[in-house]
Amino acid sequence: AQSVSQHNHHVILSEAASLELGCNYSYGGTVNLFWYVQYPGQHLQLLLKYFSGDPLVKGIKGFEAEFIKSKFSFNLRKPSVQWSDTAEYFCAVNARLGNDYKLSFGAGTTVTVRA
Amino acid sequence: NAGVTQTPKFQVLKTGQSMTLQCAQDMNHNSMYWYRQDPGMGLRLIYYSASEGTTDKGEVPNGYNVSRLNKREFSLRLESAAPSQTSVYFCASSDITRDVYNEQFFGPGTRLTVL
Numbered sequence: 219a220q221s222v223s224q225h226n227h228h229v230i231l232s233e234a235a236s237l238e239l240g241c242n243y244s245y246g247g248t249v250n251l252f253w254y255v256q257y258p259g260q261h262l263q264l265l266l267k268y269f270s271g272d273p274l275v276k277g278i279k280g281f282e283a284e285f286i287k288s289k290f291s292f293n294l295r296k297p298s299v300q301w302s303d304t305a306e307y308f309c310a311v312n313a314r315l316g317n318d319y320k321l322s323f324g325a326g327t328t329v330t331v332r333a
Numbered sequence: 334n335a336g337v338t339q340t341p342k343f344q345v346l347k348t349g350q351s352m353t354l355q356c357a358q359d360m361n362h363n364s365m366y367w368y369r370q371d372p373g374m375g376l377r378l379i380y381y382s383a384s385e386g387t388t389d390k391g392e393v394p395n396g397y398n399v400s401r402l403n404k405r406e407f408s409l410r411l412e413s414a415a416p417s418q419t420s421v422y423f424c425a426s427s428d429i430t431r432d433v434y435n436e437q438f439f440g441p442g443t444r445l446t447v448l
Contacts, residue, residue, distance in 0.1 A: 222375075308375060321437065325374055
């Protein structure tokens, strides 16, 4: 079965620190990859996505992610976090299974940024 | 554009009661989805509708029914609510263009408590 693993359940860091959130998936075929963010009390918003091409993808708010096919990974990074980056982050992987697409989410990583 | 809207935002039910969660999108998307979000488990797909007139089970369909009323609206019904259905419910929509899967757009969520 297709699965998505996020390595960290809760990350706490100070402003200006660098952030890296791990994401690994189990599906071996062609995949589309996403990172979503959920700010407190809000709905999920797309941070960035990878379909094809350059494996280093830049998203909104200074986030980027690198797709490493050989490692089945799509890690999210931000060089210098701000207090406003406090949120829950979800990795999602979409893969074509027959005639359908199936989007699977990781369990999420809660990021707390201390001022 | 309002995007994806959901009603109600909050609901408290007693065990055995029924209710319908409403979802509408104004982006002319073909596909619509219902997820539940539980702590530490990410988002799990309950049902989806790839196009108007079709619905399919997702990962956790038991205890739920859905109706794709038209292209815009996709409702989720709990016939006999159980405490295990206490969760936050998100509706989402997306479009599929040829072989490219586009990201899903999420509604604000419905927080449901079953006593």
